Amino acid sequence: MSNAPLLEVKDLRKYYEVKSFLKAPKAVKALDGVSFSLARGKTLAVVGESGCGKSTLAKTLMLIEEPTSGEVFLEGKAMSALPAADWRKSVQMIFQDPYSSLNPRKKALDIIAEPLVIAGGLSKDEIYDRARKMMQKVGLRPEFEQRYPHMFSGGQRQRLGIARALMLQPKVLICDEPVSALDVSIQAQVLNLLMDLQDEFQLSYLFISHDLSIVRHIADDVLVMYLGQIMEKGPRDRVFANPQHPYTRALLASHPDLTAMKGPRATLEGELPSPLNPPLGCPFQGRCPYVMLVCRDIRPPLYEVDGRRSACHLHAPDLKAGEASGSKPEIARRDGILTASL
Ligand SMILES: Nc1ncnc2c1ncn2[C@@H]1O[C@H](COP(=O)(O)OP(=O)(O)O)[C@@H](O)[C@H]1O
Ligand SMILES: [Mg+2]
Structure with a gap:
């Protein structure tokens, strides 16, 4: 397996303009010239105190925020030149609080299947078959299929978020504090799952965390x-x-x-x-x-x-x-x- 960078971030900047009454607008330099690369199958941990720009980095890579300048490349292709739908097939994200990112009115299996339903091109049977397999892979039992997000524990909800994020077979998974809301005993289980999935699918992780013991455990x-x-x-x-x-x-x-x-x-x-x-x-x-x-x-x-x-x-x-x-x-x-x- 080649170690050439899968994801390459070059001189990325994100300035937020902040206006205040009677004063000239100022810029918050949330990202100010960030460059790095991430190889296939590897984990890059991003650490730093609150407010240093970690989530802004994640949001920019997820096309939630538009960079002020700089460029991101996936296998040599520029983020700004790719259709958003294509980019999102390759770059997916899991969140600190999966609850807020999961539709509370949808059942587990539908939540997992949804990215493939939106992407189109597959039969309903095929999509739900894949969703069931993914549920199993992340350690959620088949009888949970029809449950709503609020009926799951925090760890199970994060498993649900992981399953959903992996349905499009992404190459990069951005993990923004994925276990910091969980009990310590559950943290280890979810981290082990993430490491197993990384091996199986050759996933690259951009792993944002303020917990240095976790970072030392999982980061390359x-x-x-x-x-x-x-x-x-x-x-x-x-x-x-x-x-x-x-x-x-x-x-x-x-x-x-x-x-x-x-x-x-x-x-x-x-x-x-x-x-x-x-x-x-x-x-x-x-x-x-x-x-x-x-x-x-x-x-x-x-x-x-x-x-x-x-x-x-x-x-x-x-x-x-x-x-x-x-x-x-x-x-x-x-x-x-x-x-x-x-
Ligand atoms: N939408 C926004 N408008 C203005 N400032 C923002 C916005 N989002 C984030 N910021 C600012 O950008 C900086 C970086 O924030 P963030 O990326 O959330 O940091 P972290 O995730 O490391 O805690 C902070 O100073 C934050 O207040
Ligand atoms: Mg943050």
Whole structure:
């Protein structure tokens, strides 16, 4: 199986214009230059605090929101050039709260069958036959066919949402916090189901989650976002074992069980700045223990460092030793790689 990217996102931006009385409209930069790729059969986890743009990314990929600029490619075909119905055959989504996305007046089997009914081209018998098989695949018993969504438990409802999303045989499944509304014991069951289905159908997952223990469990690659921008992206093991961006380090600092990261652990302090008024330069400057003058003015590029990318000026090859210290906590740095803070 080729590892060429199935989904490719290039410099994606989504600015929401926000109008307020007697004031000039302002832009919320919900996505501000996001690029990544996702290979077939792999899971890319998107992490970051509330408001960093995760759901906007999902909505843009689902054609719910139109990007301000940038492009998304599926097997080399541009999202903007494909008819929406074709795109949706390949890219489907499951939600945090499946209840709000399932029609309360429809029965389970009809809910699962509906995407194929809308797509047309198959006989009713064929469609319902496939829907029954899909119900079984996601672990819903045949006697649930005629039940309405409210008669299911949270975990069963998520199974229903998964079955519906898979009926068009998509290649990409976008999962926006798919288990965060479920009890921990049920979370594991649904995650195991998702992993089994991924193997069986060679699905690619864009898995949005704020739960880093789940991310470490299921992700192949990790994308760390902050204020609409990518702070760090790379293979899961690299990112967890030795996070490079100060923001990732702070996120992981409160999870000693998940990382072998050395040194004192500066935890995340201060508030997320308003996306209406993002600072010039690095978005993380206001909360970063290592902030330097350059961070105030210049947005750091995504440096290639230790097998992943990290958008921090500390990785700059021409950074002088003194610039990174001062009265602030020191960070050990060799060849641009952050090893530990003293
Ligand atoms: N329709 C909208 N109009 C204006 N601002 C929005 C809209 N949707 C989202 N935003 C803003 O965009 C930013 C990113 O939101 P979102 O993608 O929902 O973040 P997340 O899912 O990571 O919590 C937030 O500041 C949010 O307030
Ligand atoms: Mg969200």
